Amino acid sequence: xxxxxxxxxxxxxxxxxxxxxxxxxxxxxxxxxxxxxxxxxxxxxxxxxxxxxxxxxxxxxxxxxxxxxxxxxxxxxxxxxxxxxxxxxxxxxxxxxxxxxxxxxxxxxxxxxxxxxxxxxxxxxxxxxxxxxxxxxxxxxxxxxxxxxxxxxxxxxxxxxxxxxxxxxxxxxxxxxxxxxxxxxxxxxxxxxxxxxxxxxxxxxxxxxxxxxxxxxxxxxxxxxxxxxxxxxxxxxxxxxx
Numbered sequence: 711x712x713x714x715x716x717x718x719x720x721x722x723x724x725x726x727x728x729x730x731x732x733x734x735x736x737x738x739x740x741x742x743x744x745x746x747x748x749x750x751x752x753x754x755x756x757x758x759x760x761x762x763x764x765x766x767x768x769x770x771x772x773x774x775x776x777x778x779x780x781x782x783x784x785x786x787x788x789x790x791x792x793x794x795x796x797x798x799x800x801x802x803x804x805x806x807x808x809x810x811x812x813x814x815x816x817x818x819x820x821x822x823x824x825x826x827x828x829x830x831x832x833x834x835x836x837x838x839x840x841x842x843x844x845x846x847x848x849x850x851x852x853x854x855x856x857x858x859x860x861x862x863x864x865x866x867x868x869x870x871x872x873x874x875x876x877x878x879x880x881x882x883x884x885x886x887x888x889x890x891x892x893x894x895x896x897x898x899x900x901x902x903x904x905x906x907x908x909x910x911x912x913x914x915x916x917x918x919x920x921x922x923x924x925x926x927x928x929x930x931x932x933x934x935x936x937x938x939x940x941x942x943x944x945x946x947x948x949x950x951x952x
Contacts, residue, residue: 851883
């Protein structure tokens with residue numbers, strides 16, 4: 711089925727490293743906190759929270775951490791209030807970049823993101839300047855688990871998914887927002903291990919970036935990912951780094 715951005719591969723490999731050093735925990739804790747604050751602390755009645763908790767369990771987050779985050783969000787414990795924002799901009803070679811953040815200080819975060827764009831040879835844009843180049847999709851990442859691409863394609867299409875992407879070690883199942891939860895449940899029912907499931911911004915078309923430009927874009931994307939307040943970074947760059 712369809713191709714994919716090489717940045718997606720880099721991002722997933724990096725996510726494994728982040729999990730080991732605790733950064734992935736921080737991002738998931740923020741997501742749990744925001745989800746519980748907005749939709750209540752019961753995962754059974756709050757789909758976003760249920761998804762966040764499932765993702766926390768997938769990276770072996772201790773149950774105490776999950777429970778504490780929910781209690782902070784619902785006011786049972788004192789906690790931080792996070793604001794969700796999305797910044798848009800361009801990188802070297804004209805690639806489009808979306809940056810999702812969760813922050814307790816909007817002024818600090820926008821200054822940091824603007825600095826990283828500028829330092830990386832890009833610039834922030836106005837709201838709507840690049841978002842139109844992306845579609846919001848459900849994205850479910852699974853280890854290959856000895857399943858052939860043909861077998862997985864049949865499974866995900868029967869479940870109502872739109873597309874299957876194949877990496878070296880993972881499959882990525884893409885769905886519409888409407889069918890996301892149905893497909894996720896169908897994969898769980900098939901006893902397939904889900905490493906991560908989330909709504910993501912997927913580029914409608916990718917730009918192939920090579921050589922020095924590819925290295926510059928890669929460094930910019932990584933620097934944005936490493937920023938403490940950044941939850942997710944999306945780009946339409948298909949990086950070809952030798």
